[in-house]
Amino acid sequence: MRSKPLVAATSLLVTFMIFYLPSQALSTSWAYSFVVWDDHLYVISDEYVTHINDEIGHVTNYSDMEQYGGNFSNTYRKGTKYYSIEGISTDVAIAVNEGNGKYRKAVREGEYTYNRGVSAYTMSVLGTIAVLLILFLVYTRFFQKEVR
Template sequence: MRLKYFFFSLIAIAFLSGCSNDSSANINNSSAEWAFKFVVWDGYIYRLSDEYVDDIVEEIGEVTNHSVIEDTYSGNFSNVYEKGTKYYAIQGISTEEAIAIEEEGKYRKAIRDGKYGEK
């Protein structure tokens, strides 16, 4: 009988350790349910790249809605960045090609990937 309770306890501990209420887990895995990390600006989805840029022209918008849960949202949405994160135009690159996202004092390039909400 003790062995039965021991195995039940192990299973319960393993299951519960996989569940976390730690909000910092959402920062590092903010797009865990999405296919990729992105922002939406002006009705278009921009996929985040690993490239950072320096030549910023002007602020063009900001995140107005953020969620880590996959769905369709309105406004300038992101599955990574919090509400208020700024978007910028990049010198010499059309916003139809790419934009920059302010990230801790740097500007991360995001490549346009098509109309938001269309598959």
């Protein structure tokens, strides 16, 4: 009769894992083109600028499917350079080199907080592990009492 509780507990755990564990999205839908610089998100505008100043950084991560930390972009490839714009603070806008002497203005939208804190997915996995551990401990205590 030991196998009935074990089969029931295993079935419960498998069912719990199937329905409780979230699945990660395979792609991200972007509302707009952007770059990230200095932990801030800059939305790509339709405006080109001609008076640029110093190079201030470059794209370190590119993806049109997932988010990343660092100088990330969903539009520009790794290595694309960022510049400050003459007469405009980098707190307002920066320029992104598109090649062929063209620089597109990117307007600061706000702080980029992707890589800060623990993601919802990570919290779900940790929560699942905690619940499974508790269920295992309860089951083993119950099973030990039944055997005695």
